[in-house]
Every structure is written in structure tokens, then in C-alpha cells.
Amino acid sequence: MSTATVVTGLGVAAPNGLGARAYWSATLARVSGIGPVTRFDASSYPVRLAGEIKGFSAADHLPNRLLPQTDRMTQLALASADWALADAGIVPGTLPEYDMGVITASHSGGFEFGQNELRALWSKGGRYVSAYQSFAWFYAVNSGQISIRNGMRGPSGVVVSDQAGGLDAMAQARRQIRRGTPLVVSGAVDASVCPWGWVAQLASRRLSGGEEPTRAYLPFDDDAAGHVPGEGGALLVLENADHARSRGARIYGEIAGYAATFDPPPSSGRPPGTRRAIESALANAGATPGEVDVVFADAAAIPDLDRIEAEAVSEVFGPRAVPVTAPKTMTGRLYSGAAPLDVAAAFLSVRDGVIPPTVNTSLSDRYDIDLVRDVPREAPVRTALVLARGYGGFNSALVVRAFGP
């Protein structure tokens, strides 16, 4: 039995496109989803732009019973999981329920739902709090609801490590597949464009106060001054390679390698963990730096963090030796959802032989990287590296690779 983990289905909810097809065509056409916050009145907040998903009506996608008990992030996640399963050609009820798991990441849980219920608690009293608050704001709720909806009772869980979590969840899914579970739905969708979410995210001091959508999120630019937050992400169907082949599934590629590191304390004098994460993930994939065709950057747009990432890439791969891109400049940073979306983009790059662009950024001459700017770059892509870093020192790196003889 093969131990390779392959991806057979993509489900995407992104600010610049609902569904993998819409997201990918928007991304290649440089369509950005960043604009003024519309989900609440942000005029009194220091951050007023967001990557919002427009035109998603949960009632169009989900059973009515689920609507009163789900946060927006869960509604988006359930729809994305449906799309991923349909894309994979999986009808959940036809597989043994313990053969399918759900492992997602979460940044903050269901903040919008939680905020509404806490408001009811403070303003009206405990009897006005929804019984569904008991789970609707949990970190694990997306995994739980996807599991219930699709009858998936195999190994399941949630990983919480900010933006790195999206990769950490997929790595955990890969471990479970190696241990014998044929299929795991994995990835992440976050959505907390609401006052409580805003206040929590502002505490990181990493958000951009920019007012102009094309100038607010500029990773690797001399004018980098934080990121625009966004909502969305991706869920993917991860499958044992033999399982996928035996049912004749279309295979996007393989989750070939992964590593996670943790930064040392700032005062330690030891280097940050980003480079070590890249090197370890490549080693885990059995890949040399020269085999990597593109790097999807974490792209923090904080000068120190951009420098750490650019240096790690140029140290491992050589100066300007590998194309680097950040299509998240068109979505904002999606927290746990960001890296699974990048993984989906990486597989689409493999499929189509094109690297999606980084928009709006002018590359600072402080960074010795080959940033794919402004327009997509046609190039054969067989191996891609996806990087994600989480607040507090998380570094994760995932290698995806074309799969086949």
C-alpha cells in the first residue's frame, strides 16, 4: 500500500472568487478582492480595508437547519467542503464513515456568531444567548460540522497556530492517511470581519492602516506597513494515493513534504526558524532546492518579517534562483485559510503551468528574490513550496509535487 498522500479535490472560498475555478481565473486576471469593509461600520477603527467574500448566501448552499447554528466561517467551510468533495468525485455516503476524517485549522473560531451572543448576554441576559453558542464559536466547529454533514467519523481534529495552522492541519491529515485512513478533508476557512475579530487582530500590530486598496498590502515593498485581513480559505480532499487511483480519481498532485519550526525567543541570538522549516520540508519531501519551481510566500508585509522570509528563501535556493509569489496580495491574509488557498493555487499552477502573480508590490532592492510581479508567469511547475507563519513564532513549510509515473 502506498503511503503517498495526494490531493483529489479543491474547494475554495476566496475574496476574489467563490469556487476554485472562479478564484483561479480571477487570480490570473489580477482581480483583487480587497476593498472597504462592508460587513460592519469600520469607520472608527484604524483598519478599514478587508478582503471580503461577496455574494455568498449561505441559504443557497446549506440546509436550513444549519443556518441558525453556524458562524459565517462555518457556512463558508461547509460549502467549500461540499465543492471539494464534488470536485474529487466523492459521494460521502458511499464510503465507510470511519474511512473519512476531517482535520482543519482555525485562527479564532466563530467570532461573529460569538460576538452576537455575547452582546445578547450583556445587553439582555443569559436567557437570550443561543443554545448553539455552546459550539458555534469553537475552534473545532468547522471540523465537527463537516464531519456531521458528510458522515465522516475517521480521525478528526483542529489545529490552532495562526496562519501556519492551515499547513499544520494538512500535515496532520497526511499523518493520518499514512496511518491508514484513506481520505481526510483538510485545510481551513476563517472569517472574522466583525468588530470583535478586528479588535483581536489589531492587537498583533501587524495590520495595515492603508486606505487605498492597491497600496495597503505591499509585501517585500519598501512601503510595506502591514497586511489587510481577509476572510475565506480552502478545503481539500487528501487521499491515500492507492485509494485515489483505485477509484480512478483525477489527482492534482502529492503532499510531498512538510516541516514546522518555532522561532527562538527574540533575545536568544539564535536565528529565526523559517530557513530551517524550508530545509526540513524539502528533506521530508526528498527534494533538492533546485527541484522547486515556485515558492508561495507567507508575505507578512512587515519589514522585519519580509526580510526574514526573503533571506531564508535566498539562502536556501540562491539569490533570485526560484520564482516567489504572493497571490494573497489579491485576497488579504486569510489567517488559517491562507495557506490551504496557496496550496490549492500551487496545484493549479502545476496543472496549468503558470505561476500566479503578486500584485501592487514594487520589490525592495533589499530583497534578493525573484518576485513574480503583476502578470502571471508561464513556466512548467512540478514542485512548489508553500510557506506560512503564525503570530508568536510558528513557521510551517509544505512541499507539493506533481504526482505520477
Add this chain to the structure above:
Amino acid sequence: MPTASPFGVDDLRRILREGAGADEAVDLDNDILDRQFDELGYESIALLETGSRIEREYGIRLDDEALGEVRTPRALIDLVNEQLPTGRTR
């Protein structure tokens, strides 16, 4: 002459829809009085939410244990009407 219950099945239908939604496979407008709540697509948390909304709207308190034992709309309607000043069990 019997008076109509102050809390009837139409009130329950409305509160179920508002608080917990409705299963597409179930028509709540059918005769549901003696159907099991789980057949109608409502689990225990849905009943908890429904009970809580009834309490708020009608200014009553439902006994938690009694609410937990309710299996049908008729039983819930009876439980509510027992708490209402002019209530009658049907």
C-alpha cells in the same frame, strides 16, 4: 366550552423555524403533534433553544428536566401551557 390553548402548534412551528430552522425533508405544516422531534430533524440542542425562546417570549420558566424528557410537539405544548396562567392541557 374549551378555550383555545394560549400556546398552540402554530406558535411552536414559528419558534422552531426561527430558532432552529426546519429540515427540508419535513413539512412542519403537516400534522406534527405526535411526531417525534428527532423524526422532525430536531436534536436536543434545538429543543433547548426552542425552550429558551418560548421562555423569553411568554415570560415563563420551563423545568429543565421536564423539557429534556419531551419527545413530541404535543408534549412540549402541554408543558408550556401548564406554565401559562390561562393554559389548558388539550
